[in-house]
Amino acid sequence: MSVMFILIGCSFLLAIGFLGAFIWSVRSGQMDDDYTPSVRILFDDIKPKTETTNTTNNKSTTDTN
Amino acid sequence: MTKQAEIVKQKVSCFHCGDQCVTQTNHDDHTFCCVGCKNVYELLSSNNLCSYYDIENTPGVTQRNPVLASAFAYLDDEKVAQQLLQYCDDKIAKVTFFIPTMHCSSCIWLLENLYKINPHVSLAKVNFLKKELHISFNPKETGLRQIVTLLSSLGYEPAISLNDLEKNVKKDENRKLSYQIGVAGFCFGNIMLISFPEYFGLDTFTKGSFSKLFGYINLVLSLPVFFFSAQDYFKAAWGGIKKKFISIDVPLALGILVMFTRSTYEVISGHGIGWFDTHAGLVFFLLIGKWFQQKTFDTLSFERDYKSYFPVAVTVIKDKQEITVPVTALAIGDRIKIRNNELIPADSILLNGDAQVDFSFVTGESDPVKKVVGEIIYAGGRQKGATIELEVSKKVSQSYLTQLWNNETFAKNATSSIQSFQQVVSKYFTIALLIVAFGSAAFWLMVNPSLSLNAFTAVLIIACPCALALSSPFALGTAMRVLGRNKFYIKSPAVVEQMAHMDTMVFDKTGTLTQPSASSIVYYGQPLTVNQLQIIAAVVSQSIHPLSQKIKTYLGTQNTPAVTAYTETAGKGIEAEVNGVKVLVGSRSFVGADVHNNANNLATRVYIKINQKLIGYFEMEQGYRKGLNEVLSQLNPNFKQYLLSGDNDKERNNLKVYFKHDENMLFNQTPADKLNFIQNLQQQHKKVVMIGDGLNDAGALKAAHVGISVTENTAHFSPASDVIMDAEVFSNFPKYFGFAKNTLKVIHISFIISLIYNIVGLSFAVQGTLSPLFAAVLMPISSVTVIAFTTLTTTFFAKKGGLQ
Incomplete structure (x- = not known):
C-alpha cells in the first residue's frame, strides 16, 4: 500500500498545477473581460491587398456571409 | 402631410452609418449620407480595412457633425497628457479611453486594427462591456492628440472628462x-x-x-x-x-x-x-x-458627478491669442471661447455670438435655450451652433450647479439609514x-465535564x-440580474431590499416625467392646401409663443405671405388676416370650435379656423412619457407622491390630475432646494425614492434612500444614483417595486x-x-x-x- 504515498503526491502536484494555471489566468487579466474575446476569435485575417478594387472584394465576402 | 410624403420617397441609406441619405455622395458604387462618412470609407479602404463593412452592415457612426480637429489641442499640453497616460517611458506609453459610440463587433475589429492606420500604435485592445480601448503607442513618433484625432475622425471619439485626470485604480479588489x-x-x-x-x-x-x-x-x-x-x-x-x-x-x-x-x-x-x-x-x-x-x-457608472461631464480644458483668449487652459485653472474674468457642441464649464456672461444652449445635462430638457448678450449662462450648458465668447464670472467649483457638490451630503459615504x-x-x-x-457548556459542566x-x-x-x-x-443578486434584464440597473444588490421599504416618491418633471424634446406634432383635420399651409405658417411666425414656434418649425415653409392684421391674446390665440383671409389660431374656446372632447388631456391642441371655417387642429404631445397615467395611478395606493420641478408652474394644471394637491407640487426649485426637500421628508421618517435625470437632481438623488436616474441612453449620461433606469421601461416602473417586495x-x-x-x-x-x-x-x-x-x-x- 505504500505506493499510495506516491500517488497522493502525484495527485497533489497535478492539482497544484491547475491551481497555478487558474492564478495565472486571473493575473493575466483573462477574467476581466468575458465578452470581447468571444467576438475577437471570429474575425478573419485581413486579406492581402489585391489589384482588384475593394468593392468587388467586399461583394464576394458579403455573399459568402 | 406633404412634407412626410417627400421624405418617404427616397429611401437610400448610407453605406457607412445606415442613416437615410437626404443628399447623396457617391464613391466606389456606395452611397454616403455626407462627406464625413465618405471620408471614413476612403480612409479605411486605402488602408485595406474594408472588412469593417463585412462584419456588420452599416456599422459606422454618422459623421454629419464632425468634431473639429482643434478641439483636441489641449492634449498637447504636457501636464494633461501626463495625467491621462497610465504609463509612459521613452519607448512606450499606455492609455485607456472610454468610447461611448462603440456598439458592434465591427467596432471591435476596427479599433483593434488601429495600428494599420497609425503604425506607431503597437497595441489596441477593446473591452467591449466596459466600452474601453487600451492603447500602447510609441510616444516619440505619435502623440495622444494624433490618436484621439484619428479615433474621432473614425467616429469613435473618446470621452475625456475632468474626472479622468483624477486617477483611481481599484482593479485589484x-x-x-x-x-x-x-x-x-x-x-x-x-x-x-x-x-x-x-x-x-x-x-x-x-x-x-x-x-x-x-x-x-x-x-x-x-x-x-x-x-x-x-x-x-x-x-x-x-x-x-x-x-x-x-x-x-x-x-x-x-x-x-x-x-x-x-x-x-x-x-x-x-x-x-x-x-x-x-x-x-x-x-x-x-x-x-x-x-x-x-x-x-460594468458599462454603467453610478458614481458620476459633474466632473465626468465637464471638459478637461477650454480655449481662453488672452492678449488676442487663443490658448488652451485646464478648466480647473480658469479664473474669474477670463475670456473663453466655446465652439459648437462644447460645454460651458463655469458660470459666465455672454459677450458675443448667437448662444443656443442645450441644458440637457442639467435639467434633462434638450431643446436649446436662446441667450442674449450680457446674460449669465450657467455652467453645464452645451452650445449648439456658432462659436460664442464668454467671460467667466465664477470659478468652476463655485458655479450655481457645481457648488451643489460642496454640500455635506456628498462628503459622507453612502451608508443607508435603513438596516437590512x-x-x-x-x-x-x-x-x-x-x-x-x-x-x-454550563449544562455539561455539571453533568459530564469532559463533554x-x-x-x-x-x-x-x-x-x-x-x-x-x-x-x-x-436572492438579491438574482433580483438584481432580473431587474438588469429589464433595463433597471442597480448599483448594488442591497438597493433591492431598500426598494421594498419605500413609501414616498419624489419626481423631477423635465426629462423624467416628460420626454426630452419629444413634443411631437400631429395635424388632424382636412388636408391642408399649399396656400393654407403658407397662411398658417405666416401667422404663427409672427408669434413668439412656444407653441407657435413649434408649429412654425413643423411647417417649415419659406415663402410666407405678408400678414396684414394681427392681434394676439395672451394664453388664448391669434387673430390675423393674410391676403384678405381671416385666420384664427388658438385654443378651442378661442376659435369657438365645438368638437369632440376625447380623453387625451395631456395633449395640447391648437385649432385653426380659416374664413370662419374650422379646418383642423395641431396636436402636440407635451412629451409626457408613455404610460405616465398608469404608472402614477398604480403607485398611488402605496406611495405618497411629490413633484419637484426646476421649471415655472405653467404645467401645474396638467399635473394636478396626478399629484392631487398643490402642496405636493413644487416649482422653481433650485438644485439645493430639491436636496433640502428630500432631507426634510427624511426627517419626518419617510422612506424616500427620488426619480430624476439631470445634474440638478444630483443632490436629491444622493440624499434619497433610493435615487433613480432616468436616462434615454445608458451609455451616455446619468448623475450619481443608486439605480439607472432606461427611459423606455418607464411604464414598468411600479412592477419593479412590487418585485422588490x-x-x-x-x-x-x-x-x-x-x-x-x-x-x-x-x-x-x-x-x-x-x-x-x-x-x-x-x-x-x-x-x-x-x-x-x-x-x-x-x-x-x-x-x-x-x-x-
Missing part, C-alpha cells in the same frame, strides 16, 4: 476575490477527497496507517483557507465589533475560528480528523455568495447562539449561519429554512454528539437548498410580476 475563491475551491476539493476514507470507514483495512497522514494533509490544506480565503470575514467581524455593531460576519468568523482550532487540536492530539472539510466548504460557499452579489454592471433584514437578524441570531453555546468543551464548540460549528449568510446574496419575502422564507437546519444541527450539538461526517453533510445540503430555493423563487416572482 475583484481579482483578490477570484484568488480567494480559487484557493478555497482547490483546498475544499482536495480535503473532501482526503476525508473520504475516514467517512466510509475504509481506514480499518489499512489499520489506521493513513489516518494520521491524512489528518496532517488536511491541516496543511486548511491553512491557506483559514489565513487567506477567510481573512475578510475576520476583518469585517472585528471592524463591526469595534464599532459596537454585530453583523452576520461575527457568528461566521466565530464558527470558522472554532472549527479550525478544534480540528487542529484533534488532528495534533490524534483524537480524530476534525471538521476541515466543513471549514473549507463553508468558506468556499460563502465566497461564491459574495462573488454572486458583487457582480455589477440580515443586519437586524444577525444581531439576535448571534445573541441566541451565544446563549445556547454557553448554556450547553463540556465538545458541546460548546460543536454548537458554534454547526450553528455557523452559512445558509443564512447565503440567502440574502443569492416579493424578493424580501423570499429572503424571509429562506431565513426560516436555514433556521430549521440550524435547529436540527443544534439538537445534536448540544448533546455533544456531533460527528464530523454529519457536519460535512449538513453544511453543503443546507447551503445548496437555500441557494436553489432563493434563486428559483426569485425567478418565479419575476415571471409572475411580468418581468423577463
